[in-house]
Amino acid sequence: MKTISIVVPCYNEEANIEALAYAVKDIFKLRLANYRYELIFIDNDSSDSSRDIIRKLCAEDKDIKGIFNAKNFGQFNSPYYGMLQSSGDAVILMAADFQDPVEMLPEYVKAWEEGYKIAVGIKKASRENFLMYRMRSLYYKIIKKLSDIEQIEHFTGFGLYDRSFIDVLRRLDDPTPFLRGIVAELGFRRKEIPYEQPRRRAGKTSNNFYRLYDAAMLSITSYTKFGLRLATFIGGISCILSMTAAFVYLVLKLMYWDRFPAGMAPILIGMLFLGSVQIFFIGMIGEYVLTINQRVMKRPLVVEEERINF
Missing domain, CATH: 3.90.550.10 (Spore Coat Polysaccharide Biosynthesis Protein SpsA; Chain A)
Structure with a gap:
């Protein structure tokens, strides 16, 4: 039987x-x-x-x-x-x-x-x-x-x-x-x-939000490369946009030296945007590192x- x-x-x-x-x-x-x-x-x-x-x-x-x-x-x-x-x-x-x-x-x-x-x-x-x-x-x-x-x-x-x-x-x-x-x-x-x-x-x-989030992160970090790849892509795109904006500002300033005040607002907005992107992806990479760490420790x-x- x-x-x-x-x-x-x-x-x-x-x-x-x-x-x-x-x-x-x-x-x-x-x-x-x-x-x-x-x-x-x-x-x-x-x-x-x-x-x-x-x-x-x-x-x-x-x-x-x-x-x-x-x-x-x-x-x-x-x-x-x-x-x-x-x-x-x-x-x-x-x-x-x-x-x-x-x-x-x-x-x-x-x-x-x-x-x-x-x-x-x-x-x-x-x-x-x-x-x-x-x-x-x-x-x-x-x-x-x-x-x-x-x-x-x-x-x-x-x-x-x-x-x-x-x-x-x-x-x-x-x-x-x-x-x-x-x-x-x-x-x-x-x-x-x-x-x-x-x-x-x-x-x-x-079940609560933390448990559901834990399940979602375990699934993402175990079976997708999305987080790491997204960090690379967005980092590259942000770099290109930043360099383009800097070049445009430089050209405009040289052409209209007395009439084009650059001001602090664009600088602050750019810094806050790039800072938030970096912090987000540091956290995402941290999730992958946490998963690796748990597997390497070989706890029962x-x-x-x-x-x-x-």
């Missing part, structure tokens, strides 16, 4: 964990009876009662396992690490808040049995904030245009991954993994399954505090 591992990253999801565990067990009992399940909750240092609930579920069912991180290691490292700890023939990554519909699990398994090594969910609509969904759509289109690697629009990581792909992830040894980009770059033949993202069942999302993905039922 084949085993399907379900990996669920958690952070302050006390209102959802137990309900999700029972929903997954019901799906396997009613629609996936020919498969064994391994349900892994990896907790990213929750401050609520999430860990107590996971301990209770693990005590009730030995096929439910828990990993407790020593601290919060971020929204990318924790789920990636959880996938590497799975032992199933295939691994399904999903969120704890029910925004990744449990009902899609049989569809993923069906695609897997048809021969697809990867089956991913693509959000075609969302019942969450309309403006946020549109902003994400714009972001994906921009990244898709800028990246040399094919990018998957509205893909959050929710999907099924064959054991052979998990073995590829193990060999990567990447301390700052971006799963969405890795699937697009290194993934096997895949099937994309559209779905409508529902609202959170309960609780409050931990996470540090475990406790694991249960392994």
Whole structure:
């Protein structure tokens, strides 16, 4: 009998964990009876009662396992690490808040049995904030245009991954993994399954502007050369424009020496413009350097505090 591992990253999801565990067990009992399940909750240092609930579920069912991180290691490292700890023939990554519909699990398994090594969910609509969904759509289109690697629009990581792909992830040894980009770059033949993202069942999302910005920058610095190339182009264009303006001012001053006061305004405007351009691109280059630095340090993905039922 084949085993399907379900990996669920958690952070302050006390209102959802137990309900999700029972929903997954019901799906396997009613629609996936020919498969064994391994349900892994990896907790990213929750401050609520999430860990107590996971301990209770693990005590009730030995096929439910828990990993407790020593601290919060971020929204990318924790789920990636959880996938590497799975032992199933295939691994399904999903969120704890029910925004990744449990009902899609049989569809993923069906695609897997048809021969697809990867089956991913693509959000075609969302019942969450309309403006946020549109902003994400714009972001994906921009990244898709800028990246040399094919990018998957509205893909959050929710999907099924064959054991052979998990073995590829193990060999990567990447301390700052971006799963969405890795699937697009290194993934096997895949099937994309559209779905409508529902609202959170309960609780409050931990995503904020900083987390979304961090995700966007990781994607840009890992899979595009746009920032560095743009700095070069704009620097060259600014240099040409500045030299042209300086030459024009010199000619006009020589021709109309007494009637052409250069004044301070053009000088100040030019200095402020060039200064702001330099500061912006120093920050952009800093993002690339930060990504390089994180990879060079080779820190562990996470540090475990406790694991249960392994």
